Amino acid sequence: MALRVAITAEPVPSHVSALDYVIGPSLEQGHRLALHAPLMFRREARLRGVDFHRAGTNWTCAPGVQQTAGTVWKRYGNGAFNRYVFGHLWTELAGRKAQDLLASWTRTRPDLVIAECSDFGAHLAARVLGLPLVAADNGLGPVLVDLWDSDIAPALSALHKQYELPAPALPPMVTPAPVDWFHETTPPGTRAVRRTVARFRTVLPDRLAPAPTARPLVYVSLGTLTTAMASLRTVVEGLYQEVMAALSATGCHAIVSAGELARHLRTTDSRITVVEHVPQPALLHHADLFVTHAGRGSLLDAVQGGTPVLAMGVLGDQPGNAAAFARLGLGQALDLTATRGEMADAITTVLGAPRYGAAVRAADAALSELPTFDPVESRDTLV
Known part of the structure; x- marks a missing residue:
């Protein structure tokens, strides 16, 4: 049975390539895929032969965002950079991304959502609509697990309350490598799958x-x-x-x-x-x-x-x-x-x-x- 699968990505240049391990097998198995992502990824969708729907903005390309994030990294180190980016910037933009996805998925309801593990807006939209949701580890999985209780979940709590949802929680996750390569302990619900890359990159x-x-x-x-x-x-x-x-x-x-x-x-x-x-x-x-x-x-x-x-x-x-x-x-x-x-x-x-x-x-x-x-x-x- 062919499923209608929604894939989501956040505006970092390599992030669609990081999802090829779920995109490629889904296409080969005959499922209908649509990439819901910022405009910067329209060409990436075309190269992979999947539909494209604009969701979210190219906010990471804004000079002010880059300047502030870079300054945090240079002055305070990578730990502070991660807390600022994922506990502040990423969570602050989640509401806008969720609104775009709620509008799109209400019109055409997917059978499955495969969202980047760091796409908190997609996680929220899927939960509001009661859609099956799996997070695809784009490499940030270990960082998100480390920061979840201290920085990310508290920052998302008000947004979840707005939609009358339970407390924020990472969805079940797939990752394209043995889990113990990058995670010291296996996060609940995480499973490893085979990694593939898009043919044009080979x-x-x-x-x-x-x-x-x-x-x-x-x-x-x-x-x-x-x-x-x-x-x-x-x-x-x-x-x-x-x-x-x-x-x-x-x-x-x-x-x-x-x-x-x-x-x-x-x-x-x-x-x-x-x-x-x-x-x-x-x-x-x-x-x-x-x-x-x-x-x-x-x-x-x-x-x-x-x-x-x-x-x-x-x-x-x-x-x-x-x-x-x-x-x-x-x-x-x-x-x-x-x-x-x-x-x-x-x-x-x-x-x-x-x-x-x-x-x-x-x-x-x-x-x-x-x-x-x-x-x-x-x-x-x-x-």
Whole structure:
């Protein structure tokens, strides 16, 4: 039986890609999907062949929002940044998103809602209408669990009272990796499913196909959000420059993907190619090492590409993700304050130690053993 499935996303550039593990299997199983998201994701919906309905705004792109969030991060650290963003900004915008979704879902009632775990407006709208709801972990699941009782639930309480709902609670969650990779304890109702990526992200353009060489290939990307936030660009640009200097010292070939910052990055080393964007999952099948900001999607791309990581978490869930992958033996983690010499040493160590590659291959096998996401099963366990 084909279900009418509503998918929701919040306005962070990588967040639709983070939901491909529920979008892809749902399409393959013949269900009818509609993405309810800010306008920035209209093209992403078209690329995946799903309907698009505008819900919410591109509020994360507002200069004032980015400036304030970046200032909090720089002055007070990542913990304060997370509390401000998820306990204040995200919860403050939930009411507007809920209104859009209530109007849309009242006209056309979905059989199942798959909402980002951080999309509190979608959680609210589904509960108001009594719709089966499952949260898709976009990588922020561990952060939300940590902050739920202290910051997030209290901030959402007034909104829930407005709609005469019980106290806020995270809905049952699916996550695209073994739960213990990122969660120290399993949140209630959380289950792991197999990770998939959109097909168009698995094709590597000829211009980026690496030429045969005895030198290792290192791929560098510090993420879409960190390069898009104007208030963080100086920090991130400086980090890119340090990484590139470290790569020159090691003699590796490298492809550096830096989004809008690419035009500002300069190097005299012909072995380093700087580009704006690449189909990351495709390129990682050719790379020997991935220097990454440790976003959840990027780390799982590395596992499925068979590529060890040097992880340098910047904000949000990233520092915790970097530490988790280091504990799992899938690479090494460094602080943002690491010197180029420390980076070069870490790059050399990971490239020279076969145990990291073996650990990544074992992790990829563990991912492939997880069950595929099934919307009907998810719906049936909720009704």
